[in-house]
Amino acid sequence: MKRVGILGGTFDPPHLGHLLIAEEVRIELNLQEIWFIPTYTPPHKSESETSAEHRMKMLQIAISSNKYFKINAIEIERLGKSYTYDTITYLKQEYEDIDFYFIIGADMVEYLPNWHRINELIQMIQFVGVKRSGYKLETEYPIIQVDIPMLDISSSMLRKRLRNKQSVKYIVPDEVNRYIREKRLYED
Ligand SMILES: Nc1ncnc2c1ncn2[C@@H]1O[C@H](COP(=O)(O)OP(=O)(O)OP(=O)(O)O)[C@@H](O)[C@H]1O
Numbered sequence: 001m002k003r004v005g006i007l008g009g010t011f012d013p014p015h016l017g018h019l020l021i022a023e024e025v026r027i028e029l030n031l032q033e034i035w036f037i038p039t040y041t042p043p044h045k046s047e048s049e050t051s052a053e054h055r056m057k058m059l060q061i062a063i064s065s066n067k068y069f070k071i072n073a074i075e076i077e078r079l080g081k082s083y084t085y086d087t088i089t090y091l092k093q094e095y096e097d098i099d100f101y102f103i104i105g106a107d108m109v110e111y112l113p114n115w116h117r118i119n120e121l122i123q124m125i126q127f128v129g130v131k132r133s134g135y136k137l138e139t140e141y142p143i144i145q146v147d148i149p150m151l152d153i154s155s156s157m158l159r160k161r162l163r164n165k166q167s168v169k170y171i172v173p174d175e176v177n178r179y180i181r182e183k184r185l186y187e188d
């Protein structure tokens, strides 16, 4: 069976935290690929600030230097709320020969009891939790934990910095920074 990690996210914008957790989990669990799945509408928070097109483009730029990283646009194509249950149901039907591992930060681990159809979802896919500053990686659910170096960064912190015209260098890849500036994203 092929082993594939999934990192679902809003990626508004993508940052080094996303890339680091994906790479660390890939190596630790010996995964052949990581599929980044951008949400259309995130299930549990307000809509993204930038369009799906811009988020896809930034993600493409961000992952381009890693041959194991791919994008799967299923949630953007599906439109509506991006429930993981729907995505995994589809992926398991479509790719019977793949074992999927769904990577989440500790903030999402804490939130797991509130996920849509969690009792079914937890039987369908193996979750992999990673540390995140300010959150506990403790849960009753049978997740795998992977130890990663913590980077205390988030997309909301980046949006705030960009609004305030502060630097985001060394927090997002240079090419993503260039795209954000060129398209004047997150300016107000
Ligand atoms: N610095 C980080 N360390 C560990 N996990 C992270 C980090 N940043 C994001 N993640 C995880 O990556 C996934 C996608 O995150 P998302 O795209 O929502 O970014 P975010 O930084 O959490 O965004 P926002 O600040 O807008 O909520 C989530 O599972 C989240 O927990």
Ligand SMILES: O=C(O)c1ccc[n+]([C@@H]2O[C@H](COP(=O)([O-])O)[C@@H](O)[C@H]2O)c1
Pocket: 007, 008, 009, 010, 011, 037, 039, 042, 043, 044, 045, 082, 083, 084, 085, 108, 111, 114, 115, 116
């Ligand atoms: O399906 C759910 O109920 C659910 C609730 C919270 C988060 N998720 C998924 O977890 C991933 C990270 O979410 P986010 O909002 O932090 O980008 C993303 O793929 C979401 O679709 C899914």
